[in-house]
Amino acid sequence: MERLNKRSLLRNEEHDTLSKLKQMHVESLNLEAISIATNLYRSAQRLRVKMETEVLSSYKLSWTAFSILYDLWIWGRLETRKIAELSGISTATASNVIKTLEKKGFCSKSIDTRDRRLVFVSITAAGKKVIEELYPQFHKGETQLISGMTKEEQETLKKLLRKVADNLHTISFDGNQ
Structure with a gap:
C-alpha cells in the first residue's frame, strides 16, 4: 500500500511539474524530454541516497x-x-x-x-x-x-540508457554539437 501511495505521489508531482511548465512561454517546450530527464534525475538521486544510507554508511x-x-x-x-x-x-x-x-x-x-x-x-x-x-x-x-521488470524490459531500459549516455558524450547544451 505504501508503495502505491509513493508511486501516486510521484505521478502527481510529475503532473504538477508539467502543468506548471506548460504555463511558461518557452518556445518548443518538449514535455517528453522534461519528463524523461526529471524521472532519470530523481531515480538516480533516490538510488544514490538509498545506497549511501543502507549500504555505504557502514564504512x-x-x-x-x-x-x-x-x-x-x-x-x-x-x-x-x-x-x-x-x-x-x-x-x-x-x-x-x-x-x-x-x-x-x-x-x-x-x-x-x-x-x-x-x-x-x-x-x-x-x-x-x-x-x-x-x-x-x-x-x-x-x-x-x-526486480519489478521483465527481462525484456530490463534489456530495453539498458539499451535506452546507453543511448542517453552516448548522447551526453556527443551533445552540447549550449547548442553546439
Missing part, C-alpha cells in the same frame, strides 16, 4: 568515494584525471575524495617520475577488503532496482 563512504574505490578495484592503478572522468566529477573533487580514501587506508597515491603533474592512485589491501565486503550488498540493491 562511512559517500557514493563518489565508493565509485572511485570501485573503479580502482576494477581497473587497478588510475591517473587522477581518469578517476574524475569515470566518476563524472572535477579533478579537484576527485583529489579531495582520494585524500579521504587515503586517510582511511583504502588507496595510495604515487607521482609519475617523468611528469610530476601526473598522480596515480591504487587500491590498497584494506580498500580491496572493504569493496569486496560492500559489493555483495551494493549488488543486491542493483538487483532490487530492476
Whole structure:
C-alpha cells in the first residue's frame, strides 16, 4: 500500500511539474524530454541516497568515494584525471575524495617520475577488503532496482540508457554539437 501511495505521489508531482511548465512561454517546450530527464534525475538521486544510507554508511563512504574505490578495484592503478572522468566529477573533487580514501587506508597515491603533474592512485589491501565486503550488498540493491521488470524490459531500459549516455558524450547544451 505504501508503495502505491509513493508511486501516486510521484505521478502527481510529475503532473504538477508539467502543468506548471506548460504555463511558461518557452518556445518548443518538449514535455517528453522534461519528463524523461526529471524521472532519470530523481531515480538516480533516490538510488544514490538509498545506497549511501543502507549500504555505504557502514564504512562511512559517500557514493563518489565508493565509485572511485570501485573503479580502482576494477581497473587497478588510475591517473587522477581518469578517476574524475569515470566518476563524472572535477579533478579537484576527485583529489579531495582520494585524500579521504587515503586517510582511511583504502588507496595510495604515487607521482609519475617523468611528469610530476601526473598522480596515480591504487587500491590498497584494506580498500580491496572493504569493496569486496560492500559489493555483495551494493549488488543486491542493483538487483532490487530492476526486480519489478521483465527481462525484456530490463534489456530495453539498458539499451535506452546507453543511448542517453552516448548522447551526453556527443551533445552540447549550449547548442553546439
